[in-house]
Amino acid sequence: xxxxxxxxxxxxxxxxxxxxxxxxxxxxxxxxxLAPKPFDLLRTLAREAxxxxxxxxLLDAVWPGVxxxxxxxxQAVREARRAIGDEEGRVLRSVPRRGYMLDTVxxxxxPASMPLAPPEDRASLxxxxxxxxxxDPEQEYFADGMVExxxxxxxxxxxxxxIARNSAFxxxxxxVDVREVGRDLGVRYVxxxxxxxxxxxxxxxxxxxxxxxxxQLWSERFDAALDDVFELQDRVTEAVAGALEPNLExxxxxxxxxxxxxxxxxxxxxxRGMAAFHEGTLEGFxxxxxxxxxxxxxxxxxGVAYGMAAFCLALRRSSAELGSADVAKGRRLAxxxxxxxxxxxxxxxxxxxxxxxxxxxxxxxxxxxEAACQINPNSSQAWSSAGLAHVxxxxxxxxxxxIHHALRLNxxxxxxxxxxxxxxxxxxxxxxxxxxxxxxxxxVQEQPQFPNCFRTLAVAYAFAGRVEEAxxxxxxxxxxxxxxxxxxxxxxxxxxxxxxxxARVKEAYxxxxxxx
Numbered sequence: 001x002x003x004x005x006x007x008x009x010x011x012x013x014x015x016x017x018x019x020x021x022x023x024x025x026x027x028x029x030x031x032x033x034l035a036p037k038p039f040d041l042l043r044t045l046a047r048e049a050x051x052x053x054x055x056x057x058l059l060d061a062v063w064p065g066v067x068x069x070x071x072x073x074x075q076a077v078r079e080a081r082r083a084i085g086d087e088e089g090r091v092l093r094s095v096p097r098r099g100y101m102l103d104t105v106x107x108x109x110x111p112a113s114m115p116l117a118p119p120e121d122r123a124s125l126x127x128x129x130x131x132x133x134x135x136d137p138e139q140e141y142f143a144d145g146m147v148e149x150x151x152x153x154x155x156x157x158x159x160x161x162x163i164a165r166n167s168a169f170x171x172x173x174x175x176v177d178v179r180e181v182g183r184d185l186g187v188r189y190v191x192x193x194x195x196x197x198x199x200x201x202x203x204x205x206x207x208x209x210x211x212x213x214x215x216q217l218w219s220e221r222f223d224a225a226l227d228d229v230f231e232l233q234d235r236v237t238e239a240v241a242g243a244l245e246p247n248l249e250x251x252x253x254x255x256x257x258x259x260x261x262x263x264x265x266x267x268x269x270x271x272r273g274m275a276a277f278h279e280g281t282l283e284g285f286x287x288x289x290x291x292x293x294x295x296x297x298x299x300x301x302x303g304v305a306y307g308m309a310a311f312c313l314a315l316r317r318s319s320a321e322l323g324s325a326d327v328a329k330g331r332r333l334a335x336x337x338x339x340x341x342x343x344x345x346x347x348x349x350x351x352x353x354x355x356x357x358x359x360x361x362x363x364x365x366x367x368x369x370e371a372a373c374q375i376n377p378n379s380s381q382a383w384s385s386a387g388l389a390h391v392x393x394x395x396x397x398x399x400x401x402x403i404h405h406a407l408r409l410n411x412x413x414x415x416x417x418x419x420x421x422x423x424x425x426x427x428x429x430x431x432x433x434x435x436x437x438x439x440x441x442x443x444v445q446e447q448p449q450f451p452n453c454f455r456t457l458a459v460a461y462a463f464a465g466r467v468e469e470a471x472x473x474x475x476x477x478x479x480x481x482x483x484x485x486x487x488x489x490x491x492x493x494x495x496x497x498x499x500x501x502x503a504r505v506k507e508a509y510x511x512x513x514x515x516x
Contacts (some may be wrong), residue, residue, distance in 0.1 A: 420453075
């Protein structure tokens with residue numbers, strides 16, 4: 001086959017295959033994620049455009065020196081067709097009993113030299129190859145596998161734009177300036193790291209940097225015994241993906257709030273809504289909800305904005321000031337989030353919370369939370385919503401497990417107070433009252449302006465028989481939500497499928513001093 005320069009850029013069927021960067025871009029210039037083998041398949045066929053390439057020749061070119069079944073080739077063809085928008089196989093043609101052909105004109109273009117602009121609607125990042133500093137070449141596979149797993153995990157988060165592995169690995173073995181990487185790949189953030197193996201242990205270091213300034217935003221170190229490298233790889237991937245989501249969100253918030261307020265896009269309204277949301281106050285939830293709804297007006301397909309608007313309404317329910325019209329609105333927003341964000345874990349998780357906490361539908365909420373966990377198993381919010389659903393369904397131990405997992409995924413989450421509220425309630429159901437008090441006290445410490453933190457603490461104290469402390473906690477709750485009464489708050493008992501527990505909670509409110 002023809003030997004062409006690896007820096008070559010091939011254009012065909014509305015896409016651009018950059019052999020030097022190892023990337024595929026669509027007509028809009030956006031990189032299309034593509035695994036290494038489908039990329040190699042496209043490269044091979046593009047170099048022989050208009051000619052039939054036999055299956056054996058493709059297997060030799062894409063999997064050199066390795067024996068694989070034809071199923072691997074069929075899968076690579078499917079993925080390549082999907083990437084170039086050719087699901088029907090009109091461009092990447094199958095020629096029966098002979099092989100495959102790229103039936104289109106392929107033209108060569110000079111490699112891209114102009115800086116690429118980061119997308120405005122999502123946080124954009126690349127995970128660079130990790131350096132193997134152990135002196136053991138056998139650890140290269142572990143370091144490379146780590147990068148691939150982290151890239152895949154982050155790629156499942158719809159609010160992120162993640163550069164494909166092919167482009168990232170063009171930097172392998174090179175000393176890089178993150179600002180140059182940002183210009184080359186059109187990203188605002190770079191994650192890189194190193195792997196060191198010594199004495200039966202592995203140390204992995206990761207750091208996240210901002211490409212515009214080169215400033216480091218986050219770093220973490222992981223140490224573990226080298227008993228099972230794949231288990232360790234999974235654990236680090238989980239931790240990195242869970243930690244990066246809030247750190248990138250915080251960086252995007254800073255970037256957005258530094259902008260002038262004229263001509264805001266839907267995404268900027270969403271970011272400003274998140275800033276108000278993280279205040280953790282009833283006033284903040286009101287302001288955030290309005291900003292999220294404004295984002296959906298500008299972009300009716302913005303699933304996570306619908307979900308967060310519903311989430312804010314649900315949190316306001318803790319003040320007992322909302323009525324049936326608000327509940328109906330919350331359900332409508334949650335349903336729109338599920339419809340427009342059916343592949344977005346964040347949209348489904350926030351909709352699940354609203355269905356559980358506002359719409360008194362824990363079964364519906366559990367289904368959405370399960371889907372969110374499957375889409376992005378590294379989403380702290382998804383596991384927290386699943387925990388809430390289990391709390392309301394009476395599955396205390398499952399709830400405790402899910403919420404602990406959410407906290408482990410994102411130990412610096414600014415919504416930790418919500419997780420601790422759910423955890424305290426689950427502990428109460430399980431009869432672990434000391435643990436319930438500890439969790440509720442953590443909720444209060446994390447967010448002393450949210451009424452439900454004090455109400456949950458009051459219930460935990462009351463269950464434990466510490467009535468005076470329960471009354472002090474309830475007094476704080478009533479200071480933050482002075483209109484709350486036992487009759488108005490009783491709507492919260494409806495989601496509890498364990499009616500005995502619901503009755504005990506109501507009596508705990510009464511003992512703690514909530515007005516009738």
